[in-house]
Amino acid sequence: MSELVNIRAVGKRYDSAGPPALHGVDLTVAPGEAVAVMGPSGSGKSTLLNLIAGLDRPTEGRVEVAGTDLTGLSETALARFRRRHIGIVFQFFHLLDELTARDNVLLPAHLAGTPRRAARARADDLLDSLGIAARADAYPARLSGGERQRVAVARALVNRPPLLLADEPTGAVDAHAGDQICDLLRDLNRGGQTVVLVTHDPSLAARCATRTVEVRDGQVAP
Ligand SMILES: Nc1ncnc2c1ncn2[C@@H]1O[C@H](COP(=O)(O)OP(=O)(O)O)[C@@H](O)[C@H]1O
Ligand SMILES: [Mg+2]
Numbered sequence: 001m002s003e004l005v006n007i008r009a010v011g012k013r014y015d016s017a018g019p020p021a022l023h024g025v026d027l028t029v030a031p032g033e034a035v036a037v038m039g040p041s042g043s044g045k046s047t048l049l050n051l052i053a054g055l056d057r058p059t060e061g062r063v064e065v066a067g068t069d070l071t072g073l074s075e076t077a078l079a080r081f082r083r084r085h086i087g088i089v090f091q092f093f094h095l096l097d098e099l100t101a102r103d104n105v106l107l108p109a110h111l112a113g114t115p116r117r118a119a120r121a122r123a124d125d126l127l128d129s130l131g132i133a134a135r136a137d138a139y140p141a142r143l144s145g146g147e148r149q150r151v152a153v154a155r156a157l158v159n160r161p162p163l164l165l166a167d168e169p170t171g172a173v174d175a176h177a178g179d180q181i182c183d184l185l186r187d188l189n190r191g192g193q194t195v196v197l198v199t200h201d202p203s204l205a206a207r208c209a210t211r212t213v214e215v216r217d218g219q220v221a222p
Contacts, residue, residue: 003062004066004163004194005029007051011060012047012218020025021047022218029196031162034189036209037198044218052196053086054078065163083112087156089166093148095140095155101147102127102136105154112159119158126154130184153184157193165190166197170204182208197203205208 005028022044029035037045045183050056051063054070063070066085073081095104103121109119127133130150140148149169156164166185170178178201186208189195199205205212214221 004027004031006064009061010058013059022153025220027220031194034195034209036205036212039194039215043215045215046167049165049198053165054082085161087161087164089152089169091168091171093152097140100137101151104151105158109158130154145173149173149181164193164195168198
């Protein structure tokens with residue numbers, strides 16, 4: 001119960017033919033950990049992250065986050081749970097092009113009902129601490145890949161989620177920006193943020209995670 005993430009005997013099938021994307025997966029993540037999930041392409045890493053995020057549902061087993069069994073929640077309850085408990089950063093940023101950097105960061109705060117003034121202060125603090133305060137009024141099209149990803153990190157953190165998930169967050173930025181994202185995740189973790197990070201890159205895992213787990217053919221290596 002003290003675990004932040006508790007996954008038991010989880011399986012995921014996208015279709016009935018062929019092998020499952022995940023099977024027999026057990027995984028726990030304690031508060032304060034930064035876990036790197038590694039493994040070859042197609043091994044099931046994103047599937048695993050999406051199940052932890054409550055973006056998808058397992059076909060077997062149980063996914064518990066912050067003491068809540070996600071498999072028992074309705075779609076509405078799941079969306080509400082995600083908003084409060086989980087921040088997600090994707091490889092390709094998924095920012096809204098028609099909103100400025102600041103408004104992208106503000107969006108989840110507005111959805112969560114945070115009063116405007118407090119949300120704006122929080123967004124500006126985050127943009128500042130991530131070194132992109134000067135870009136707050138810029139639209140994503142005017143930002144570099146590294147800047148976009150930092151905006152995405154700020155957006156993921158705006159509601160102070162206990163769990164930050166990142167799926168290959170450095171996969172679409174240059175090496176220098178990738179190093180900055182890695183340092184950022186490491187610093188967030190040192191500040192107490194629990195992180196689960198999918199990456200292909202062993203040096204990234206070594207630098208910004210406290211523990212590594214390997215996914216192979218839909219299973220987490222013991
Ligand atoms: N939405 C989906 N529909 C059908 N099959 C999927 C879907 N997402 C992933 N898969 C399959 O599940 C397996 C694991 O994929 P994924 O979790 O994306 O792996 P990874 O992130 O490690 O590259 C792959 O065989 C992939 O083709
Ligand atoms: Mg993937």
